[in-house]
Amino acid sequence: MSNSQISSSEFEIMRVIWDMGGKAYFSEITERLEAAGFSWKNNTILTFLSRLVEKQILSINKVGRKNEYCALVDEHEYAADQTVSFVGRVYEGDVKGLVSTLIQQDLISVDDLDELKDFWKGTKKTDE
Numbered sequence: 001m002s003n004s005q006i007s008s009s010e011f012e013i014m015r016v017i018w019d020m021g022g023k024a025y026f027s028e029i030t031e032r033l034e035a036a037g038f039s040w041k042n043n044t045i046l047t048f049l050s051r052l053v054e055k056q057i058l059s060i061n062k063v064g065r066k067n068e069y070c071a072l073v074d075e076h077e078y079a080a081d082q083t084v085s086f087v088g089r090v091y092e093g094d095v096k097g098l099v100s101t102l103i104q105q106d107l108i109s110v111d112d113l114d115e116l117k118d119f120w121k122g123t124k125k126t127d128e
Contacts, residue, residue: 004055010048012038014057014071014078022071023061029069 006014016032017024024032030045040048049069052058057078061068091097102108 004057006052006055006057007048009040010052010057012036013045013048013052014073014075017058017069017071018075022074024069025063025066026069 012033013029016029016036019032020028026042026045026049029049030042033040033045049058052069053060057071057073059070059072061070087093087095087098099108103113
C-alpha cells in the first residue's frame with residue numbers, strides 16, 4: 001500500500017467509495033456525501049479526488065464521458081496500515097500500551113478481551 005497519509009475529508013470520500021464496492025462515479029459520490037450531511041462544493045470534492053489519485057489511493061477509469069473512481073487500496077488494508085502506523089507513532093510499537101489504554105478508557109470490555117484471547121489461541125494453533 002502507498003504510505004501516503006490521507007486527510008479526514010479524503011477518508012470520508014474513500015469511505016463512500018469503499019461502501020459502493022470500491023468503484024463510484026462522481027455523481028454517486030456527491031449524492032452519498034450530501035446524504036451523509038457533507039455540504040462540500042463539487043470543486044472541493046474534485047480536489048479531494050485529485051489528491052487521492054496523486055497519492056495512488058484511487059485511480060480513474062474513463063467510461064464514456066464519465067470518470068469512474070476506483071479504490072487502489074482495500075479498506076481493511078488501509079485500516080491495518082493505519083493501525084500499525086498509529087501504534088508505532090503513539091505507542092512506540094508497544095501494543096500492550098495500546099490495549100492498556102483501551103481498557104483504562106473503557107473502550108474494551110472483559111468479554112472483548114476473552115474473545116481476543118480465543119482468537120489468539122486459534123491463530124497460534126493454525127500457525128504451528
